[in-house]
Amino acid sequence: MQKNVISQFVMDVIELGSFVNSPPHGFTAERRAGCTLVKWDQEKSCVFIDEIQSSKGKVIFCNSPGREITVRTLGECTDLRRQLTSKTIYILVSACSNTKVEEKTNREVPDLGYYVVAINGSHPMIKWEMERGLDLTISSVAGESYTVDVDVSAALQGWVGENFHIIVDAEKVKPVWKDTHFTIKYRSDALFDFPYWFGFSKRQFKVCFNNSAGLSDGCIVLRV
Structure with a gap:
């Protein structure tokens, strides 16, 4: 594939x-x-997908840290930031119908299935959103632990429109997306990290864009 x-x-x-x-x-x-x-090629991709029990068997993404990524030093945090803004990010989301999204069930597979979302972290628009969100949520205070949820639901909805x-049983179903985030956990060795212990160190930001940037907002239909 050409660079442009x-x-x-x-x-x-x-x-x-x-x-x-x-x-x-x-x-x-x-x-x-x-x-x-x-x-997968770890030089080009960031895969944040846990082991999955799909309708056709177990799927394991080798060497994936899963949906939660733990970093313990500023160096590890900086390296993760570089990866998020230079590689393609892959996460797993659940597609549910409007009528079943709140339904409590023992089924492991969502009623409309699993979907892999790929996000180009190096794209100028995504990179800017990612860097802005990290700057706003990650504290520069030495010794503080924190948890950051990176939610891509807005970007996903903006993309699919x-x-x-x-298509399910010859009918069109508009999905409700769940599990649209991955989590960064920074764990300090500080003994008196009061914000973390009292639950005040949880933060969240959304990665989003709008189709005014020239992205297609036409009809997209996936078949299962």
């Missing part, structure tokens, strides 16, 4: 089964008994 094409890539939404069956560039999927191992539907 890569720079224009902002976001993609891929059904998990399609992702595993036809892995994108930099990913490979190896089927084992009862599970699928997904390997209002006309996005999933």
Whole structure:
């Protein structure tokens, strides 16, 4: 892929089964008994996906730290920031129907399935949003622990638009997106980290953009 094409890539939404069956560039999927191992190029991607029990078996993204990333030094924090703003970020989201999003159930797989969201952290618009959010939420006070939720729901909804539907039993279903975040945990060794112990160190920011930047807002239909 040419460099100018890569720079224009902002976001993609891929059904998990399609992702595993036809892995994108930099990913490979190896089927084992009862599970699928997904390997990826760590030089180009940040994968924040936990082990998944899908409708077709277990899916494991090798070397992924999962949805929660823990850093313990400012050096690790700086390195994570560099990765988030220079690589493609992959997280797993759940698609649910409006009628079932609040329904309590023992099913492990959401009723509309899992989707992998890919976000180009090096795209100028995403990079600016990510850096701004990190600057606003991560304290420079030495010795303070904190937890930051990076929520991509606004970016996801802005990308797919209002006309996005999933076809289920020949009917169009507008999904409600859940689990649209990943978490950065900074853990200090300070013994008297009162904000953390009293729950005052939790922060959140949303990564978002609007289609006025020239992004398509046309109808996108995914099939499951």
